[in-house]
Amino acid sequence: MEHTILVCEDEPGIREAITIYLQSQGYSVLQAENGAEGLQKIKDHEVHLAIVDIMMPVMDGISMVVEVRKSYDFPIIFLSAKSEELDKINGLMVGADDYLTKPFASMELMARVRANLRRYEQILTLKNSSDAEPSGIYKNGGLELNTTTKEVRVNGKLAHLTPKEFQILEMFMKHPEQVFSAAQIYQSIWKEEAISTETITVHIRKLREKIEENPKKPIYIQVVWGLGYKLRKGDE
Amino acid sequence: MEHTILVCEDEPGIREAITIYLQSQGYSVLQAENGAEGLQKIKDHEVHLAIVDIMMPVMDGISMVVEVRKSYDFPIIFLSAKSEELDKINGLMVGADDYLTKPFASMELMARVRANLRRYEQILTLKNSSDAEPSGIYKNGGLELNTTTKEVRVNGKLAHLTPKEFQILEMFMKHPEQVFSAAQIYQSIWKEEAISTETITVHIRKLREKIEENPKKPIYIQVVWGLGYKLRKGDE
DNA sequence: AACATAATTTACAGATTTTAAAAAATATAT
DNA sequence: ATATATTTTTTAAAATCTGTAAATTATGTT
Numbered sequence: 001m002e003h004t005i006l007v008c009e010d011e012p013g014i015r016e017a018i019t020i021y022l023q024s025q026g027y028s029v030l031q032a033e034n035g036a037e038g039l040q041k042i043k044d045h046e047v048h049l050a051i052v053d054i055m056m057p058v059m060d061g062i063s064m065v066v067e068v069r070k071s072y073d074f075p076i077i078f079l080s081a082k083s084e085e086l087d088k089i090n091g092l093m094v095g096a097d098d099y100l101t102k103p104f105a106s107m108e109l110m111a112r113v114r115a116n117l118r119r120y121e122q123i124l125t126l127k128n129s130s131d132a133e134p135s136g137i138y139k140n141g142g143l144e145l146n147t148t149t150k151e152v153r154v155n156g157k158l159a160h161l162t163p164k165e166f167q168i169l170e171m172f173m174k175h176p177e178q179v180f181s182a183a184q185i186y187q188s189i190w191k192e193e194a195i196s197t198e199t200i201t202v203h204i205r206k207l208r209e210k211i212e213e214n215p216k217k218p219i220y221i222q223v224v225w226g227l228g229y230k231l232r233k234g235d236e
Numbered sequence: 237m238e239h240t241i242l243v244c245e246d247e248p249g250i251r252e253a254i255t256i257y258l259q260s261q262g263y264s265v266l267q268a269e270n271g272a273e274g275l276q277k278i279k280d281h282e283v284h285l286a287i288v289d290i291m292m293p294v295m296d297g298i299s300m301v302v303e304v305r306k307s308y309d310f311p312i313i314f315l316s317a318k319s320e321e322l323d324k325i326n327g328l329m330v331g332a333d334d335y336l337t338k339p340f341a342s343m344e345l346m347a348r349v350r351a352n353l354r355r356y357e358q359i360l361t362l363k364n365s366s367d368a369e370p371s372g373i374y375k376n377g378g379l380e381l382n383t384t385t386k387e388v389r390v391n392g393k394l395a396h397l398t399p400k401e402f403q404i405l406e407m408f409m410k411h412p413e414q415v416f417s418a419a420q421i422y423q424s425i426w427k428e429e430a431i432s433t434e435t436i437t438v439h440i441r442k443l444r445e446k447i448e449e450n451p452k453k454p455i456y457i458q459v460v461w462g463l464g465y466k467l468r469k470g471d472e
Numbered sequence: 473a474a475c476a477t478a479a480t481t482t483a484c485a486g487a488t489t490t491t492a493a494a495a496a497a498t499a500t501a502t
Numbered sequence: 503a504t505a506t507a508t509t510t511t512t513t514a515a516a517a518t519c520t521g522t523a524a525a526t527t528a529t530g531t532t
Contacts, residue, residue, distance in 0.1 A: 066253075066256065069253075069256065069257055069260070070256070070260050071260075073343040073346070115429055118419070118420075118423070119423065120343070122420055122423060122424065148413075148414050148415065149413040149414060149415060149466065150415045150460050150463055150466075151413075162461060162462070162518080162519055162520085163461060163462035163463060163519080164519080164520070196521090196522080198521075198522065198523080199520075199521055199522080201478095201479065201480070201481095202480090202481085202482095202520085202521075202522085203520085203521095204479095204480090205479095205480065205481065205482095208480095215480095216480090223478090223479070223480095225478075225479085225528095225529065225530080226477090226478070226529095226530090398507080398508055398509080399508085400508080400509070401508095432510095432511085434510075434511065434512080435509075435510055435511080437489095437490070437491075437492095438492095438509080438510075438511090439509080439510095440491095441490095441491070441492070441493095442508095442509095451491095452491090459489090459490065459491090461488095461489070461490080461517095461518065461519075462488080462489070462518090462519075
Protein backbone atom coordinates (compact mmCIF):
# COMPACT_ATOMS: atom_id res chain seq x y z
CA MET A 1 0.00 0.00 0.00
CA GLU A 2 1.15 3.50 -0.81
CA HIS A 3 1.79 5.68 2.23
CA THR A 4 1.83 9.46 2.44
CA ILE A 5 4.21 11.05 4.91
CA LEU A 6 4.22 14.65 6.05
CA VAL A 7 7.64 16.20 6.71
CA CYS A 8 7.29 19.22 8.97
CA GLU A 9 10.69 20.92 9.28
CA ASP A 10 11.77 24.53 8.88
CA GLU A 11 15.33 23.96 7.70
CA PRO A 12 15.08 23.47 3.93
CA GLY A 13 18.21 21.31 3.78
CA ILE A 14 17.04 18.77 6.29
CA ARG A 15 13.53 18.83 4.90
CA GLU A 16 14.75 18.12 1.39
CA ALA A 17 17.08 15.37 2.50
CA ILE A 18 14.40 13.55 4.43
CA THR A 19 12.04 13.93 1.50
CA ILE A 20 14.47 12.43 -0.94
CA TYR A 21 15.17 9.47 1.31
CA LEU A 22 11.51 8.80 1.90
CA GLN A 23 10.71 9.01 -1.78
CA SER A 24 13.49 6.60 -2.60
CA GLN A 25 11.73 4.15 -0.30
CA GLY A 26 8.53 4.51 -2.22
CA TYR A 27 6.61 6.87 0.03
CA SER A 28 4.64 9.88 -1.12
CA VAL A 29 5.85 12.99 0.68
CA LEU A 30 4.19 16.24 1.69
CA GLN A 31 6.31 19.12 3.00
CA ALA A 32 5.58 21.88 5.51
CA GLU A 33 7.82 24.64 6.92
CA ASN A 34 5.99 25.12 10.18
CA GLY A 35 3.24 23.74 12.36
CA ALA A 36 0.47 25.83 10.86
CA GLU A 37 1.32 24.74 7.37
CA GLY A 38 1.61 21.15 8.50
CA LEU A 39 -1.82 21.25 10.06
CA GLN A 40 -3.27 22.53 6.83
CA LYS A 41 -1.65 19.76 4.79
CA ILE A 42 -3.08 17.19 7.14
CA LYS A 43 -6.55 18.59 6.66
CA ASP A 44 -6.19 18.64 2.89
CA HIS A 45 -4.60 15.24 2.36
CA GLU A 46 -4.69 11.76 3.73
CA VAL A 47 -1.55 11.51 5.84
CA HIS A 48 -0.39 8.18 7.27
CA LEU A 49 2.56 9.38 9.32
CA ALA A 50 4.17 12.72 10.18
CA ILE A 51 7.77 13.63 10.94
CA VAL A 52 7.71 16.82 13.01
CA ASP A 53 10.53 19.07 14.16
CA ILE A 54 9.85 20.39 17.66
CA MET A 55 11.48 23.77 17.09
CA MET A 56 9.73 25.66 14.33
CA PRO A 57 8.61 29.26 13.74
CA VAL A 58 4.96 30.34 13.43
CA MET A 59 3.72 27.24 15.16
CA ASP A 60 6.05 24.89 17.00
CA GLY A 61 5.82 21.14 16.73
CA ILE A 62 4.32 20.56 20.14
CA SER A 63 1.41 22.95 19.64
CA MET A 64 0.84 21.44 16.26
CA VAL A 65 0.69 17.91 17.58
CA VAL A 66 -1.66 18.82 20.41
CA GLU A 67 -3.93 20.19 17.70
CA VAL A 68 -3.48 17.22 15.38
CA ARG A 69 -4.28 14.74 18.12
CA LYS A 70 -7.72 16.19 18.58
CA SER A 71 -8.77 14.73 15.27
CA TYR A 72 -6.15 12.29 14.04
CA ASP A 73 -4.28 9.35 15.41
CA PHE A 74 -1.68 8.44 12.84
CA PRO A 75 1.88 8.00 14.16
CA ILE A 76 4.15 10.99 14.62
CA ILE A 77 7.94 10.97 14.82
CA PHE A 78 9.46 13.97 16.61
CA LEU A 79 12.78 15.51 15.66
CA SER A 80 14.70 17.48 18.22
CA ALA A 81 18.12 19.12 18.45
CA LYS A 82 18.42 19.06 22.23
CA SER A 83 17.58 16.20 24.41
CA GLU A 84 16.10 18.63 26.93
CA GLU A 85 13.33 19.32 24.50
CA LEU A 86 12.51 15.71 24.66
CA ASP A 87 11.24 16.13 28.19
CA LYS A 88 8.50 18.28 26.80
CA ILE A 89 7.38 15.71 24.31
CA ASN A 90 7.61 13.00 26.86
CA GLY A 91 4.04 13.81 27.69
CA LEU A 92 3.01 13.86 24.10
CA MET A 93 4.34 10.42 23.52
CA VAL A 94 0.84 9.28 24.16
CA GLY A 95 -0.05 10.90 20.92
CA ALA A 96 3.26 10.66 19.20
CA ASP A 97 4.86 7.38 18.71
CA ASP A 98 8.55 8.00 18.46
CA TYR A 99 11.34 10.58 18.47
CA LEU A 100 14.84 11.16 17.17
CA THR A 101 17.53 13.62 18.27
CA LYS A 102 19.51 15.53 15.68
CA PRO A 103 21.76 14.68 14.13
CA PHE A 104 20.35 11.35 13.15
CA ALA A 105 21.22 8.74 10.60
CA SER A 106 18.83 8.52 7.69
CA MET A 107 18.81 4.77 8.05
CA GLU A 108 17.56 5.13 11.55
CA LEU A 109 14.77 7.44 10.51
CA MET A 110 13.69 5.12 7.74
CA ALA A 111 13.59 2.21 10.15
CA ARG A 112 11.43 4.16 12.58
CA VAL A 113 9.09 5.19 9.81
CA ARG A 114 8.66 1.62 8.74
CA ALA A 115 8.19 0.34 12.27
CA ASN A 116 5.64 2.94 13.23
CA LEU A 117 3.62 2.54 10.08
CA ARG A 118 3.52 -1.18 10.63
CA ARG A 119 2.49 -0.84 14.23
CA TYR A 120 -0.24 1.60 13.33
CA GLU A 121 -1.58 -0.63 10.62
CA GLN A 122 -1.55 -3.56 12.97
CA ILE A 123 -3.75 -1.69 15.43
CA LEU A 124 -6.06 -0.74 12.61
CA THR A 125 -6.46 -4.21 11.18
CA LEU A 126 -7.02 -5.82 14.53
CA LYS A 127 -9.61 -3.26 15.46
CA ASN A 128 -11.55 -3.50 12.23
CA SER A 129 -11.75 -7.23 12.04
CA SER A 130 -12.90 -7.59 15.65
CA ASP A 131 -15.89 -5.55 14.68
CA ALA A 132 -16.39 -8.01 11.85
CA GLU A 133 -15.98 -5.44 9.11
CA PRO A 134 -15.28 -7.40 5.97
CA SER A 135 -13.45 -4.57 4.28
CA GLY A 136 -10.86 -5.15 1.60
CA ILE A 137 -12.86 -7.18 -0.89
CA TYR A 138 -12.71 -6.39 -4.58
CA LYS A 139 -15.06 -7.99 -7.08
CA ASN A 140 -15.04 -8.00 -10.83
CA GLY A 141 -17.20 -10.37 -12.82
CA GLY A 142 -16.44 -13.82 -11.52
CA LEU A 143 -13.31 -12.62 -9.79
CA GLU A 144 -13.11 -11.87 -6.08
CA LEU A 145 -10.01 -10.72 -4.22
CA ASN A 146 -9.83 -10.37 -0.44
CA THR A 147 -6.88 -8.39 0.90
CA THR A 148 -7.21 -9.48 4.53
CA THR A 149 -7.52 -13.21 3.94
CA LYS A 150 -5.32 -12.96 0.83
CA GLU A 151 -7.76 -15.17 -1.02
CA VAL A 152 -8.75 -15.03 -4.65
CA ARG A 153 -11.85 -16.74 -5.94
CA VAL A 154 -12.80 -17.47 -9.53
CA ASN A 155 -16.53 -18.15 -9.78
CA GLY A 156 -16.45 -19.00 -6.10
CA LYS A 157 -13.59 -21.45 -6.47
CA LEU A 158 -10.42 -20.73 -4.57
CA ALA A 159 -7.36 -20.01 -6.72
CA HIS A 160 -3.92 -20.42 -5.22
CA LEU A 161 -1.85 -17.39 -6.17
CA THR A 162 1.76 -16.70 -5.23
CA PRO A 163 2.53 -13.42 -3.43
CA LYS A 164 3.70 -11.65 -6.57
CA GLU A 165 0.74 -12.88 -8.54
CA PHE A 166 -1.54 -11.69 -5.79
CA GLN A 167 0.03 -8.25 -5.72
CA ILE A 168 -0.28 -7.87 -9.47
CA LEU A 169 -3.91 -8.94 -9.47
CA GLU A 170 -4.60 -6.65 -6.53
CA MET A 171 -3.26 -3.75 -8.51
CA PHE A 172 -5.49 -4.57 -11.45
CA MET A 173 -8.56 -5.16 -9.30
CA LYS A 174 -8.17 -1.79 -7.64
CA HIS A 175 -8.01 -0.06 -11.00
CA PRO A 176 -10.14 -1.94 -13.49
CA GLU A 177 -9.90 -0.90 -17.13
CA GLN A 178 -6.76 1.13 -16.46
CA VAL A 179 -3.86 0.19 -18.70
CA PHE A 180 -0.55 -0.54 -16.98
CA SER A 181 2.70 -1.03 -18.82
CA ALA A 182 4.98 -3.83 -17.70
CA ALA A 183 7.42 -1.22 -16.40
CA GLN A 184 4.68 0.46 -14.41
CA ILE A 185 3.62 -2.79 -12.82
CA TYR A 186 7.20 -3.58 -11.94
CA GLN A 187 7.80 -0.21 -10.33
CA SER A 188 4.59 -0.32 -8.40
CA ILE A 189 5.26 -3.71 -6.86
CA TRP A 190 9.04 -4.04 -6.72
CA LYS A 191 9.49 -0.40 -5.74
CA GLU A 192 12.40 0.00 -8.09
CA GLU A 193 13.14 0.73 -11.70
CA ALA A 194 12.41 -2.08 -14.08
CA ILE A 195 15.44 -3.30 -16.00
CA SER A 196 13.62 -5.78 -18.15
CA THR A 197 9.97 -6.54 -18.52
CA GLU A 198 10.16 -10.26 -19.19
CA THR A 199 9.55 -10.92 -15.53
CA ILE A 200 6.17 -9.27 -15.70
CA THR A 201 5.05 -11.06 -18.80
CA VAL A 202 5.81 -14.36 -17.19
CA HIS A 203 3.90 -13.46 -14.08
CA ILE A 204 0.98 -12.35 -16.19
CA ARG A 205 1.00 -15.67 -17.91
CA LYS A 206 1.02 -17.57 -14.60
CA LEU A 207 -1.79 -15.40 -13.35
CA ARG A 208 -3.87 -16.10 -16.40
CA GLU A 209 -3.30 -19.79 -15.96
CA LYS A 210 -4.92 -19.53 -12.57
CA ILE A 211 -7.76 -17.13 -13.11
CA GLU A 212 -8.69 -17.48 -16.75
CA GLU A 213 -10.99 -20.16 -18.10
CA ASN A 214 -8.89 -20.26 -21.24
CA PRO A 215 -5.49 -18.54 -20.85
CA LYS A 216 -5.12 -18.34 -24.60
CA LYS A 217 -8.27 -16.24 -24.76
CA PRO A 218 -8.13 -14.23 -21.56
CA ILE A 219 -11.30 -12.44 -20.56
CA TYR A 220 -9.92 -10.70 -17.48
CA ILE A 221 -6.33 -9.65 -18.05
CA GLN A 222 -6.16 -8.38 -21.57
CA VAL A 223 -3.24 -7.12 -23.54
CA VAL A 224 -3.35 -3.62 -24.97
CA TRP A 225 -0.95 -3.92 -27.81
CA GLY A 226 2.20 -1.89 -27.49
CA LEU A 227 1.03 -0.37 -24.20
CA GLY A 228 0.53 -2.97 -21.54
CA TYR A 229 -2.27 -4.85 -19.84
CA LYS A 230 -5.59 -4.05 -18.28
CA LEU A 231 -8.29 -5.79 -16.32
CA ARG A 232 -11.56 -5.84 -18.16
CA LYS A 233 -14.45 -4.66 -16.07
CA GLY A 234 -16.99 -7.43 -15.76
CA ASP A 235 -20.67 -7.22 -14.96
CA GLU A 236 -21.70 -7.59 -11.39
CA MET B 237 -23.54 6.59 28.50
CA GLU B 238 -21.04 9.05 29.88
CA HIS B 239 -17.97 7.39 31.38
CA THR B 240 -15.59 8.79 33.94
CA ILE B 241 -11.96 7.78 33.68
CA LEU B 242 -9.26 8.28 36.27
CA VAL B 243 -5.77 9.01 34.98
CA CYS B 244 -3.20 8.21 37.64
CA GLU B 245 0.21 9.31 36.41
CA ASP B 246 2.98 11.38 38.00
CA GLU B 247 4.47 12.91 34.88
CA PRO B 248 2.38 16.01 34.16
CA GLY B 249 3.05 15.87 30.43
CA ILE B 250 1.82 12.37 29.95
CA ARG B 251 -1.09 12.94 32.28
CA GLU B 252 -2.20 16.01 30.39
CA ALA B 253 -1.84 14.40 27.00
CA ILE B 254 -3.87 11.38 27.98
CA THR B 255 -6.50 13.67 29.46
CA ILE B 256 -6.80 15.77 26.34
CA TYR B 257 -7.13 12.76 24.18
CA LEU B 258 -9.70 11.06 26.38
CA GLN B 259 -11.77 14.21 26.56
CA SER B 260 -11.70 14.52 22.79
CA GLN B 261 -13.29 11.07 22.73
CA GLY B 262 -16.08 12.24 24.97
CA TYR B 263 -14.98 10.84 28.34
CA SER B 264 -14.99 12.71 31.65
CA VAL B 265 -11.52 12.67 33.16
CA LEU B 266 -10.22 12.80 36.73
CA GLN B 267 -6.50 13.28 37.35
CA ALA B 268 -4.23 12.07 40.13
CA GLU B 269 -0.47 12.43 40.62
CA ASN B 270 0.04 9.37 42.76
CA GLY B 271 -1.66 6.34 44.16
CA ALA B 272 -2.90 7.99 47.34
CA GLU B 273 -4.53 10.80 45.43
CA GLY B 274 -6.01 8.37 42.97
CA LEU B 275 -7.53 6.33 45.75
CA GLN B 276 -9.17 9.45 47.17
CA LYS B 277 -10.65 10.38 43.79
CA ILE B 278 -12.12 6.95 43.47
CA LYS B 279 -13.80 7.25 46.84
CA ASP B 280 -15.19 10.68 46.01
CA HIS B 281 -16.41 10.05 42.50
CA GLU B 282 -17.95 7.31 40.43
CA VAL B 283 -15.10 5.97 38.31
CA HIS B 284 -15.72 3.54 35.46
CA LEU B 285 -12.13 2.84 34.44
CA ALA B 286 -8.68 3.80 35.66
CA ILE B 287 -5.40 4.23 33.80
CA VAL B 288 -2.61 3.69 36.32
CA ASP B 289 1.12 4.14 35.98
CA ILE B 290 2.93 1.45 37.94
CA MET B 291 5.86 3.67 38.94
CA MET B 292 4.68 6.58 41.04
CA PRO B 293 5.84 8.45 44.17
CA VAL B 294 3.93 8.53 47.47
CA MET B 295 1.99 5.44 46.59
CA ASP B 296 2.92 3.30 43.65
CA GLY B 297 0.41 1.89 41.22
CA ILE B 298 0.57 -1.65 42.54
CA SER B 299 -0.16 -0.74 46.15
CA MET B 300 -2.92 1.47 44.97
CA VAL B 301 -4.57 -1.22 42.91
CA VAL B 302 -4.33 -3.73 45.74
CA GLU B 303 -6.27 -1.22 47.81
CA VAL B 304 -8.76 -0.41 45.05
CA ARG B 305 -9.53 -4.02 44.45
CA LYS B 306 -10.75 -4.46 48.00
CA SER B 307 -13.81 -2.43 47.16
CA TYR B 308 -14.07 -1.93 43.42
CA ASP B 309 -13.94 -4.01 40.29
CA PHE B 310 -13.95 -1.56 37.41
CA PRO B 311 -11.32 -2.19 34.73
CA ILE B 312 -7.80 -0.89 35.21
CA ILE B 313 -5.27 -0.30 32.47
CA PHE B 314 -1.69 -0.40 33.71
CA LEU B 315 1.06 1.71 32.24
CA SER B 316 4.64 0.62 32.55
CA ALA B 317 7.99 1.67 31.17
CA LYS B 318 9.58 -1.74 31.44
CA SER B 319 7.95 -4.99 30.61
CA GLU B 320 9.64 -6.54 33.65
CA GLU B 321 7.46 -4.46 35.88
CA LEU B 322 4.49 -6.11 34.33
CA ASP B 323 5.40 -9.40 35.94
CA LYS B 324 4.58 -7.87 39.28
CA ILE B 325 1.05 -7.01 38.30
CA ASN B 326 0.41 -10.38 36.79
CA GLY B 327 -1.25 -11.61 39.93
CA LEU B 328 -3.24 -8.43 40.31
CA MET B 329 -4.88 -8.55 36.95
CA VAL B 330 -8.56 -9.27 37.32
CA GLY B 331 -10.70 -10.27 34.38
CA ALA B 332 -11.31 -6.73 33.26
CA ASP B 333 -7.72 -5.48 33.34
CA ASP B 334 -5.20 -4.64 30.69
CA TYR B 335 -1.77 -3.12 30.35
CA LEU B 336 0.42 -1.10 27.99
CA THR B 337 4.15 -0.55 27.88
CA LYS B 338 5.55 2.93 27.21
CA PRO B 339 5.85 4.39 24.77
CA PHE B 340 2.47 3.52 23.35
CA ALA B 341 0.33 4.95 20.61
CA SER B 342 -2.63 7.03 21.65
CA MET B 343 -4.75 4.98 19.33
CA GLU B 344 -3.81 1.87 21.12
CA LEU B 345 -4.70 3.34 24.50
CA MET B 346 -8.03 4.61 23.23
CA ALA B 347 -8.82 1.26 21.69
CA ARG B 348 -8.05 -0.46 24.99
CA VAL B 349 -10.18 1.97 26.94
CA ARG B 350 -13.10 1.36 24.65
CA ALA B 351 -12.65 -2.39 24.66
CA ASN B 352 -12.29 -2.67 28.43
CA LEU B 353 -15.29 -0.50 29.14
CA ARG B 354 -17.35 -2.58 26.77
CA ARG B 355 -16.11 -5.80 28.25
CA TYR B 356 -16.77 -4.64 31.78
CA GLU B 357 -20.30 -3.62 30.93
CA GLN B 358 -20.87 -7.00 29.40
CA ILE B 359 -19.71 -8.73 32.56
CA LEU B 360 -22.02 -6.54 34.58
CA THR B 361 -25.09 -7.35 32.54
CA LEU B 362 -24.24 -11.02 32.67
CA LYS B 363 -23.98 -10.88 36.42
CA ASN B 364 -27.32 -9.20 36.71
CA SER B 365 -29.15 -11.54 34.44
CA SER B 366 -29.13 -15.24 35.15
CA ASP B 367 -25.76 -16.95 35.08
CA ALA B 368 -25.58 -17.06 31.31
CA GLU B 369 -22.70 -18.21 29.14
CA PRO B 370 -19.40 -16.94 30.56
CA SER B 371 -18.30 -15.16 27.40
CA GLY B 372 -14.81 -15.53 26.04
CA ILE B 373 -15.23 -18.80 24.22
CA TYR B 374 -14.14 -19.04 20.63
CA LYS B 375 -15.05 -22.01 18.48
CA ASN B 376 -13.83 -22.99 15.07
CA GLY B 377 -14.51 -26.42 13.66
CA GLY B 378 -13.34 -28.88 16.26
CA LEU B 379 -11.34 -26.22 18.08
CA GLU B 380 -12.55 -24.50 21.20
CA LEU B 381 -10.64 -21.84 23.11
CA ASN B 382 -11.78 -20.40 26.42
CA THR B 383 -10.08 -17.17 27.44
CA THR B 384 -11.30 -17.22 31.02
CA THR B 385 -10.36 -20.81 31.87
CA LYS B 386 -7.41 -20.68 29.44
CA GLU B 387 -8.42 -24.06 28.13
CA VAL B 388 -8.21 -25.33 24.60
CA ARG B 389 -10.14 -28.33 23.38
CA VAL B 390 -9.66 -30.28 20.18
CA ASN B 391 -12.78 -32.27 19.39
CA GLY B 392 -13.68 -32.01 23.04
CA LYS B 393 -10.32 -33.31 24.22
CA LEU B 394 -8.24 -30.99 26.33
CA ALA B 395 -4.99 -29.85 24.74
CA HIS B 396 -2.21 -28.62 26.97
CA LEU B 397 -0.86 -25.40 25.48
CA THR B 398 1.92 -23.24 26.87
CA PRO B 399 1.14 -19.55 27.49
CA LYS B 400 2.73 -18.35 24.31
CA GLU B 401 1.02 -21.04 22.31
CA PHE B 402 -2.26 -20.06 23.87
CA GLN B 403 -1.79 -16.40 23.06
CA ILE B 404 -0.95 -17.16 19.46
CA LEU B 405 -3.94 -19.42 19.06
CA GLU B 406 -6.13 -16.85 20.75
CA MET B 407 -5.08 -14.26 18.22
CA PHE B 408 -5.92 -16.59 15.36
CA MET B 409 -9.24 -17.67 16.86
CA LYS B 410 -10.33 -14.06 17.26
CA HIS B 411 -9.55 -13.33 13.64
CA PRO B 412 -10.21 -16.43 11.57
CA GLU B 413 -9.11 -16.35 7.95
CA GLN B 414 -7.06 -13.20 8.48
CA VAL B 415 -3.45 -13.57 7.40
CA PHE B 416 -0.81 -12.58 9.96
CA SER B 417 2.88 -12.35 9.22
CA ALA B 418 5.31 -13.76 11.76
CA ALA B 419 6.42 -10.21 12.55
CA GLN B 420 2.83 -9.17 13.17
CA ILE B 421 2.23 -12.06 15.51
CA TYR B 422 5.41 -11.26 17.38
CA GLN B 423 4.52 -7.61 17.74
CA SER B 424 1.03 -8.34 18.83
CA ILE B 425 2.05 -10.73 21.59
CA TRP B 426 5.52 -9.64 22.67
CA LYS B 427 4.57 -5.96 22.37
CA GLU B 428 7.85 -5.10 20.72
CA GLU B 429 9.49 -5.10 17.34
CA ALA B 430 10.39 -8.50 16.01
CA ILE B 431 14.09 -8.92 15.30
CA SER B 432 13.83 -12.42 13.97
CA THR B 433 10.82 -14.51 13.19
CA GLU B 434 12.22 -17.97 13.85
CA THR B 435 10.66 -17.95 17.26
CA ILE B 436 7.24 -17.70 15.75
CA THR B 437 7.75 -20.49 13.28
CA VAL B 438 8.77 -22.84 16.05
CA HIS B 439 5.79 -21.90 18.17
CA ILE B 440 3.53 -22.45 15.19
CA ARG B 441 5.02 -25.87 14.72
CA LYS B 442 4.52 -26.77 18.42
CA LEU B 443 0.98 -25.49 18.25
CA ARG B 444 0.25 -27.63 15.24
CA GLU B 445 1.64 -30.65 17.04
CA LYS B 446 -0.95 -30.11 19.73
CA ILE B 447 -4.05 -29.12 17.81
CA GLU B 448 -3.66 -30.71 14.41
CA GLU B 449 -4.62 -34.28 13.64
CA ASN B 450 -1.73 -34.45 11.23
CA PRO B 451 0.79 -31.61 11.69
CA LYS B 452 2.26 -32.28 8.28
CA LYS B 453 -1.10 -31.51 6.77
CA PRO B 454 -2.52 -28.85 9.01
CA ILE B 455 -6.21 -28.12 8.61
CA TYR B 456 -6.39 -25.25 11.09
CA ILE B 457 -3.23 -23.18 10.97
CA GLN B 458 -2.29 -22.85 7.36
CA VAL B 459 0.68 -21.18 5.77
CA VAL B 460 0.15 -18.42 3.22
CA TRP B 461 3.34 -18.43 1.27
CA GLY B 462 5.52 -15.40 1.60
CA LEU B 463 2.96 -13.69 3.80
CA GLY B 464 2.32 -15.59 6.99
CA TYR B 465 -0.23 -17.87 8.58
CA LYS B 466 -3.96 -17.92 9.01
CA LEU B 467 -6.57 -19.98 10.78
CA ARG B 468 -8.93 -21.68 8.43
CA LYS B 469 -12.54 -21.14 9.30
CA GLY B 470 -14.17 -24.47 9.95
CA ASP B 471 -17.83 -25.42 10.02
CA GLU B 472 -19.58 -25.08 13.34
C1' DA C 473 3.19 -11.99 -48.24
C1' DA C 474 7.27 -10.79 -45.85
C1' DC C 475 9.12 -8.30 -42.24
C1' DA C 476 9.86 -6.24 -37.79
C1' DT C 477 8.11 -5.86 -33.41
C1' DA C 478 5.52 -7.34 -29.38
C1' DA C 479 3.65 -10.96 -26.65
C1' DT C 480 3.38 -15.74 -25.11
C1' DT C 481 5.11 -20.01 -23.68
C1' DT C 482 8.44 -23.24 -21.77
C1' DA C 483 12.14 -24.66 -18.99
C1' DC C 484 15.23 -24.29 -15.35
C1' DA C 485 18.66 -22.55 -12.04
C1' DG C 486 18.92 -19.90 -8.06
C1' DA C 487 16.80 -17.56 -4.27
C1' DT C 488 13.35 -17.54 -0.56
C1' DT C 489 10.49 -19.38 2.57
C1' DT C 490 8.85 -22.93 5.32
C1' DT C 491 9.34 -27.13 7.97
C1' DA C 492 11.80 -30.02 10.96
C1' DA C 493 14.78 -31.42 14.61
C1' DA C 494 17.70 -30.71 18.20
C1' DA C 495 20.38 -28.08 21.39
C1' DA C 496 20.95 -24.01 24.34
C1' DA C 497 19.08 -20.62 27.32
C1' DT C 498 15.33 -19.18 30.51
C1' DA C 499 11.77 -19.60 33.42
C1' DT C 500 8.88 -22.25 36.59
C1' DA C 501 7.76 -25.47 39.89
C1' DT C 502 8.81 -28.93 43.46
C1' DA D 503 18.68 -26.58 44.84
C1' DT D 504 17.20 -29.40 41.49
C1' DA D 505 14.34 -31.04 38.12
C1' DT D 506 11.04 -29.94 34.65
C1' DA D 507 8.87 -27.17 31.36
C1' DT D 508 9.03 -23.48 28.20
C1' DT D 509 11.07 -20.41 25.05
C1' DT D 510 14.58 -19.19 21.91
C1' DT D 511 18.43 -20.07 18.82
C1' DT D 512 20.72 -22.83 15.49
C1' DT D 513 21.16 -25.76 11.72
C1' DA D 514 19.77 -28.52 7.92
C1' DA D 515 16.46 -30.19 4.61
C1' DA D 516 12.33 -29.70 1.82
C1' DA D 517 9.06 -27.07 -0.67
C1' DT D 518 7.83 -23.24 -3.31
C1' DC D 519 8.57 -19.12 -5.73
C1' DT D 520 11.13 -15.91 -8.89
C1' DG D 521 13.74 -14.17 -12.66
C1' DT D 522 16.16 -15.16 -16.98
C1' DA D 523 16.85 -16.86 -21.38
C1' DA D 524 15.44 -18.92 -25.52
C1' DA D 525 11.89 -20.67 -28.58
C1' DT D 526 7.38 -19.91 -30.34
C1' DT D 527 3.41 -17.46 -31.71
C1' DA D 528 0.71 -13.33 -32.69
C1' DT D 529 0.09 -8.54 -34.47
C1' DG D 530 0.66 -4.61 -37.32
C1' DT D 531 3.16 -2.49 -41.40
C1' DT D 532 4.99 -1.98 -45.88
